[in-house]
Amino acid sequence: MTPDSTPAVPATHRVLLLNSTRDPYDITVVEQPTPQAGPGSAIIQILGASVLTFGGKVFSGQIPYPYPTPFVPGSSAIARVAAVGPDATTLEVGQLVFFDCFIHGRDNPNSLILHGLYSGFDAGSNKLMENEWRNSTYAEYCKVPLENCFPLDERRLLGNPADGGFGYSTADLMFLHTISIPMGGLRDVGVRAGEKVIIAPATGAFGSAAVVAALAMGAQVIAVGRNLEALEKIKLLSPEGRVRTVQNTGDVAHDVQELTKFGPANVFFDISPGEAAKSTHFTSCIQALGRGGRVSLMGAFMELTLPLMSMLQNDISVKAKWMYTKEDMRYIIQLAEAGYLKLGQAGGIQTATLFPLEQFEAAFDAAAKTGPCMQTIFVP
Ligand SMILES: NC(=O)c1ccc[n+]([C@@H]2O[C@H](COP(=O)([O-])OP(=O)(O)OC[C@H]3O[C@@H](n4cnc5c(N)ncnc54)[C@H](OP(=O)(O)O)[C@@H]3O)[C@@H](O)[C@H]2O)c1
Structure with missing residues (x-):
C-alpha cells in the first residue's frame, strides 16, 4: 500500500x-x-x-x-x-x-x-x-x-x-472495518463509559473487535469464550485492567457465578456464528445482567432459545442489529482520530x-x- x-x-x-x-x-x-x-x-x-x-x-x-x-x-x-x-x-x-x-x-x-x-x-x-x-x-x-x-x-x-x-x-x-460491525450493536444498546459489558464470544474476529470497540468507548469488559489461550490474548488489550475473562464451560450456574464475581453487568453483546446457536453462554450471560440490563444480538442465525423468566424478572431488553449506522461509522473514525481507539500495534492488533x-x-x-x-x- x-x-x-x-x-x-x-x-x-x-x-x-x-x-x-x-x-x-x-x-x-x-x-x-x-x-x-x-x-x-x-x-x-x-x-x-x-x-x-x-x-x-x-x-x-x-x-x-x-x-x-x-x-x-x-x-x-x-x-x-x-x-x-x-x-x-x-x-x-x-x-x-x-x-x-x-x-x-x-x-x-x-x-x-x-x-x-x-x-x-x-x-x-x-x-x-x-x-x-x-x-x-x-x-x-x-x-x-x-x-x-x-x-x-x-x-x-x-x-x-x-x-x-x-x-x-x-x-x-483497515481494522476500522472489523470494528464497525460490533460498534453498531454496542451503540444500539447505548453502551456508556464505565459500564460493565459482557462480550461473547470475545475470541473471534468480530468478538475481539467488539472488545476493542467497548474499551474505546470507556467500558469495562468481561470477555467470554471457550478457548483460554485466546482469552489471555484478549486480556492484553487493556494494560490498565479493564478486561476480565471468563471461560464458557457449558455449566451455566458456574459461569454465572464467575461472570457476576464483581457485581451484575449492564450489557451483554453477542456476535456468535451459527455453530454457537445452542451454546449455554446466551443463558449464562443474560443471567449475569443486573436489573434493566440490555442485550445486543448480532449473531446471524435462524432461531435462538433465551431464558425468558430471568429476563422478565430483571426487565432485560433485547435488540438485534444488522451492521451499523453512518453515525456509528463517523463515531469510530472520531475515536480513532482522537486516540481513544488505538489501531495497529499500539492497539494490540496484529499486523x-x-x-x-x-x-x-x-x-x-x-x-x-x-x-x-x-x-x-x-x-x-
Ligand atoms: N449482525 C451483523 O451485522 C453481522 C455482521 C457480520 C457477521 N455477523 C456474525 O458474526 C459471526 C462471527 O463472525 P466472525 O468473523 O467473528 O467469526 P470467527 O472469527 O470465526 O469467530 C467465531 C467465534 O465464535 C466462537 N464459537 C464457534 N463455535 C462456537 C460454539 N459452538 N459455541 C460457542 N462459541 C463458539 C469462536 O470461539 P472459540 O475460540 O471458542 O472457537 C469464536 O470466538 C458470523 O458468523 C455472523 O453470524 C453478524
Whole structure:
C-alpha cells in the first residue's frame, strides 16, 4: 500500500472476477475498463480491502449468500479518491477515505446491500447490486456512492508521531472495518463509559473487535469464550485492567457465578456464528445482567432459545442489529482520530496479512484461520 501517491485513473484496471458460484472457486483476475464517476459516485483507488473470515465460504457457495454473477466481490476498503462525480461537495481527488461497504438505497433507506458480498433482502436491494453497485473493491479501482466515502485525517492517522500523528499504516486503518460491525450493536444498546459489558464470544474476529470497540468507548469488559489461550490474548488489550475473562464451560450456574464475581453487568453483546446457536453462554450471560440490563444480538442465525423468566424478572431488553449506522461509522473514525481507539500495534492488533488479488485462495484460507485481533487484506 502506498499512502502518499495521488492516483490518475487509468483506462483499464485489474479486478478479481467471480464468474459463477462454485466450489472450488470460479474466480479469475482479469483486466476491465475502469469505471467512470457520474452524479452521486466517486472512483476510489483501493489501497486495501478487507477479507471476512467466512468470505471464502460465501464465494464458493458453501454459505448461500445472494449476489449477481459475474461480479467483482469485495468489502469495505481504505482507499484514495481518484475521481468524483459533478455533485461531490467536499470529497477531493487524492483524499484518503474509508469506504463503507454497507450501501443504502437513496430513495428507500430500507434497501440495503453489502457491496461485493450480499444483495440484501428485497427486490430494491437486489436491483442496487444487479446494476449500479455491482462491482466491488477486490480490484484496483471501484465506483462507489459518494456518501459511503468517509474522509480520514491522514496527517493525524498516518503522520509521524513526532508531528502529532499516530504513525499508523493504511493496513492498520483497515481494522476500522472489523470494528464497525460490533460498534453498531454496542451503540444500539447505548453502551456508556464505565459500564460493565459482557462480550461473547470475545475470541473471534468480530468478538475481539467488539472488545476493542467497548474499551474505546470507556467500558469495562468481561470477555467470554471457550478457548483460554485466546482469552489471555484478549486480556492484553487493556494494560490498565479493564478486561476480565471468563471461560464458557457449558455449566451455566458456574459461569454465572464467575461472570457476576464483581457485581451484575449492564450489557451483554453477542456476535456468535451459527455453530454457537445452542451454546449455554446466551443463558449464562443474560443471567449475569443486573436489573434493566440490555442485550445486543448480532449473531446471524435462524432461531435462538433465551431464558425468558430471568429476563422478565430483571426487565432485560433485547435488540438485534444488522451492521451499523453512518453515525456509528463517523463515531469510530472520531475515536480513532482522537486516540481513544488505538489501531495497529499500539492497539494490540496484529499486523495484517496482505495478499495480491492473484493469491485469492490463500487470502480466503488465511482469513478463515484469523485469530482474535488479526485481519486479512487484499492489496490489489
Ligand atoms: N449482525 C451483523 O451485522 C453481522 C455482521 C457480520 C457477521 N455477523 C456474525 O458474526 C459471526 C462471527 O463472525 P466472525 O468473523 O467473528 O467469526 P470467527 O472469527 O470465526 O469467530 C467465531 C467465534 O465464535 C466462537 N464459537 C464457534 N463455535 C462456537 C460454539 N459452538 N459455541 C460457542 N462459541 C463458539 C469462536 O470461539 P472459540 O475460540 O471458542 O472457537 C469464536 O470466538 C458470523 O458468523 C455472523 O453470524 C453478524
